[in-house]
Amino acid sequence: MRSHVPSNQHRRRSHGIHRHPVLSSIPYLFPAAVLYGVFLLFPMIQSVWLSFQKWNGFRTSAPEFVGFANYVRLFTADPVFWRATRNSVIWVVLSLAVPMVLSFVLALGLNRQMAGRNLFRSVIYIPAVFASITVAAMWKWIYNPQYGIVNETLRAIGRGAWAEQWLGNPKIALYSIFVASIWQGVGFNMVLFLAGLQQVPHELVEAAKIDGANAWQRLTAVTLPALRPTLVVVIILTIISSLKVFDLVLGMTGGGPAQASQVLALWSYQQSFSNHVFGMGGAVATVLLILSLALVVPYLTWSLRGEED
Amino acid sequence: MARPTTRRRPVDYPTVGLWIALVITCVVWATPFFMMFLTSVKSKPDITRLPTWALPTEWLWSNYAGAVTRGNLWVTGLNSVIVSVIKVPVGLLLAALAAFALARLRYRHTKLVLGLFALGSMVPIQVGLGPLFNIMLNLGLLDSVGGLILPYLAFGIPYQIFMLYGFFRAIPDELEESAALDGASTFRLFWQICVPLAKPALAALFVLDFVATWNEYAMATTLLQSQTHWTIPVAVQAFSGQHATEYGELNAFIIMTALPVLIVYLLFQRYFVSGAFSGALKG
Numbered sequence: 001m002r003s004h005v006p007s008n009q010h011r012r013r014s015h016g017i018h019r020h021p022v023l024s025s026i027p028y029l030f031p032a033a034v035l036y037g038v039f040l041l042f043p044m045i046q047s048v049w050l051s052f053q054k055w056n057g058f059r060t061s062a063p064e065f066v067g068f069a070n071y072v073r074l075f076t077a078d079p080v081f082w083r084a085t086r087n088s089v090i091w092v093v094l095s096l097a098v099p100m101v102l103s104f105v106l107a108l109g110l111n112r113q114m115a116g117r118n119l120f121r122s123v124i125y126i127p128a129v130f131a132s133i134t135v136a137a138m139w140k141w142i143y144n145p146q147y148g149i150v151n152e153t154l155r156a157i158g159r160g161a162w163a164e165q166w167l168g169n170p171k172i173a174l175y176s177i178f179v180a181s182i183w184q185g186v187g188f189n190m191v192l193f194l195a196g197l198q199q200v201p202h203e204l205v206e207a208a209k210i211d212g213a214n215a216w217q218r219l220t221a222v223t224l225p226a227l228r229p230t231l232v233v234v235i236i237l238t239i240i241s242s243l244k245v246f247d248l249v250l251g252m253t254g255g256g257p258a259q260a261s262q263v264l265a266l267w268s269y270q271q272s273f274s275n276h277v278f279g280m281g282g283a284v285a286t287v288l289l290i291l292s293l294a295l296v297v298p299y300l301t302w303s304l305r306g307e308e309d
Numbered sequence: 310m311a312r313p314t315t316r317r318r319p320v321d322y323p324t325v326g327l328w329i330a331l332v333i334t335c336v337v338w339a340t341p342f343f344m345m346f347l348t349s350v351k352s353k354p355d356i357t358r359l360p361t362w363a364l365p366t367e368w369l370w371s372n373y374a375g376a377v378t379r380g381n382l383w384v385t386g387l388n389s390v391i392v393s394v395i396k397v398p399v400g401l402l403l404a405a406l407a408a409f410a411l412a413r414l415r416y417r418h419t420k421l422v423l424g425l426f427a428l429g430s431m432v433p434i435q436v437g438l439g440p441l442f443n444i445m446l447n448l449g450l451l452d453s454v455g456g457l458i459l460p461y462l463a464f465g466i467p468y469q470i471f472m473l474y475g476f477f478r479a480i481p482d483e484l485e486e487s488a489a490l491d492g493a494s495t496f497r498l499f500w501q502i503c504v505p506l507a508k509p510a511l512a513a514l515f516v517l518d519f520v521a522t523w524n525e526y527a528m529a530t531t532l533l534q535s536q537t538h539w540t541i542p543v544a545v546q547a548f549s550g551q552h553a554t555e556y557g558e559l560n561a562f563i564i565m566t567a568l569p570v571l572i573v574y575l576l577f578q579r580y581f582v583s584g585a586f587s588g589a590l591k592g
Contacts, residue, residue, distance in 0.1 A: 024495055028410035032403045032466050039463035040429045043437030109327050123335040129574045130567055131524035133542045137549035137563055138341055149344050149361040244433040247526045265435040272439040285436040296431040300424050
């Protein structure tokens, strides 16, 4: 190990207390880098490789190179892929509209002093600590056609005609799942917004108040501009987590009925593990990877550039 | 936390209105929990006859015992505990070592390396699940609780490196330089200066990572096959799929499996708040 180098010549280079930074960093980086490379980076790259192969996933048969055949099939002969893409896009758009606005409004409300504020925050946040697969099991019960609370409430208030197969009706299954995701996800974004609101300079808000700005003007002219970094983070995290939706759909409908609530992450998984066409699964995964990178790379560049150095 | 804002006025109608709106929101938000609990202590006839919100005619606590047996709770619970107890501290240590190297032993391409790590924390797991299955198969680590820890580490570390990097960067150079002048080795700089200073961040990451590990489903269901190796989330999904009509026991099972994260949340609430944004906002 090259790490025992107490150097007296510090300050000669900009951060010069470590004489050989590259060498001395190796033992520290090595375990993390190996795990990351073997179990994360390599599988992701191999997914891209698999997307050019035909393979049923069994050890007895070898993958066979088929060029772009999987992609041709994906784009021209796989209606489920298009349904899944559409649903994933719907999910992203809805997530940016409904839970984000809701969590922002809740954060604004809970940013004031009031009785029970901490209890309110906790109640809204707690679903976020639950496993998505658990939330899915809970909401399957909530949506139960006979005994679930949604339909029972509708019948009790004389609106029995509105009772639905919430997860069994292909037209609404996706939206029913989405409601569960609102319930689970709003608390997390609310906490992010609350944190952002702490950084809005209080003097500015007061000054605007003295200048006669009403609540709406203070919000749009002072609070929102100051919240811009928080907003960027919340928007990016919302889009990324929308692309990752998997447990909720798998747990509540399995993508059904008749693939009506299928999403990209789940379709990639099912093509590989249920339908044993690993090449097709790899092709869907590659599309998902490209979509994610298109978002994440600019975001990381932006957020790392913020650092001096 | 609190902002000392509004001056006291006799009756502040907007605030009262806001308060009522918040109470209603919270009641709506808490309803699923109440219902789950009520269902978990009802008998089957009660569930089919009575409305969901009615109290049971007979409080059937035996649903809980039934769910423990049917869901094999002790075995799956123990598996989840083993995974979390090993994965969380080891992962944090490895992430801290790597973040230290990137933040303190800087050289030209550290940011590129950091970016490469951070990338991994943001790409959906499902992208790599198929090949991961084969890698684990070839390494003979499939269907093993210990084996599951390795990909868990790989998927948890990037985010933690990203967060800890910010904390380690904030440590003033002078502190490190004076320690180095005293002859401290690089490892001592890490262990005795950087780690103690990052304690709040480490605590927050510890709690967040425990919850994330306890809740992870996609990898667990792909890599663990035999029932005796399942972790809690796999067991929950299996219970909900196979015994969906045992409503009472199902809800009892859900409640029992969610208790650990709920307790952790209630004990360490403040870390959820600090952990959620400290890294996310700064990067």
